[in-house]
């Protein structure tokens with residue numbers, strides 16, 4: 001069995017995966033309430049919470065661990081918040097020693113890239129390798145609070161970054177936009193709910209880098225445009241137009257993601273596409289990318305909602321499914337790299 005530990009940001013999570021059976025248990029403790037009053041995650045507070053939460057979650061898993069010995073402890077090695085990662089690494093190192101298990105470091109972004117394949121493994125663990133081989137090469141879009149990446153997975157499972165944002169991540173754009181609109185952190189899901197009642201054509205926001213041949217994404221101009229728009233309106237006008245503002249703002253993010261995903265899909269001979277990361281919870285994004293990939297005759301695998309945000313299930317799965325993982329002592333990823341796939 002693989003026991004996975006995730007603590008890269010404000011979620012403490014553990015998961016148990018039996019290679020022949022799939023995910024046996026998944027536990028998560030979120031800190032959203034704690035950080036809401038600060039308008040974002042405070043790293044030192046988050047790491048202190050991990051110290052409390054991880055042993056409590058482990059206690060819940062002990063009956064299963066006693067029945068089925070753990071051979072591998074898989075831990076997120078980065079990218080992420082350093083105090084949070086180090087808490088998870090120290091916890092996992094102690095756990096691996098106590099359980100006499102090997103310790104494997106998992107790259108958080110690689111885990112996101114592999115997460116759309118989790119359902120395929122769950123449906124038929126024995127037939128997984130053959131089923132996945134029929135879907136490679138694969139183009140994955142990872143959209144989270146910290147990263148926005150298009151990643152190609154080759155037939156030999158090597159990963160290559162095809163494109164990424166040059167500034168903010170899509171989730172960051174959602175959260176910063178929400179803050180400007182007076183909505184609490186994290187605002188992505190709140191923008192989506194309000195956008196459902198709005199007209200996306202009432203307010204127009206910039207859509208990053210318009211050139212089709214340029215796959216790079218950009219989201220920082222969007223929040224500046226929203227700020228200028230809001231400066232022209234008083235509080236009552238903002239409240240009255242909240243749904244339309246959210247709809248226009250969300251449309252600019254989703255249209256850009258779709259345009260770049262489509263352009264990247266057309267440049268390679270991909271046999272499947274993938275969508276994962278926290279922003280992949282967005283129902284409009286899921287629906288429009290589903291339509292787009294269907295029109296290209298390419299199946300789109302979407303990570304299940306519980307595997308979109310930070311979770312340990314995808315970390316356990318990556319330890320099993322990603323041959324590119326370094327095996328041996330887990331070490332922290334190089335914090336100077338913003339997009340590190342090692």
Ligand code: KG4
Pocket residue numbers: 009143144145146147170171172174175186187188189192277278279280281282283308309310
């Ligand atoms: O993957 P994740 O937990 O972030 C990182 O670890 O980086 O995803 C969190 C991000 C936040 O920016 C949040 O606002 C966004 O995902 N998000 C959404 C939705 N649900 C979560 N964005 C848009 N629509 C949603 N429904």
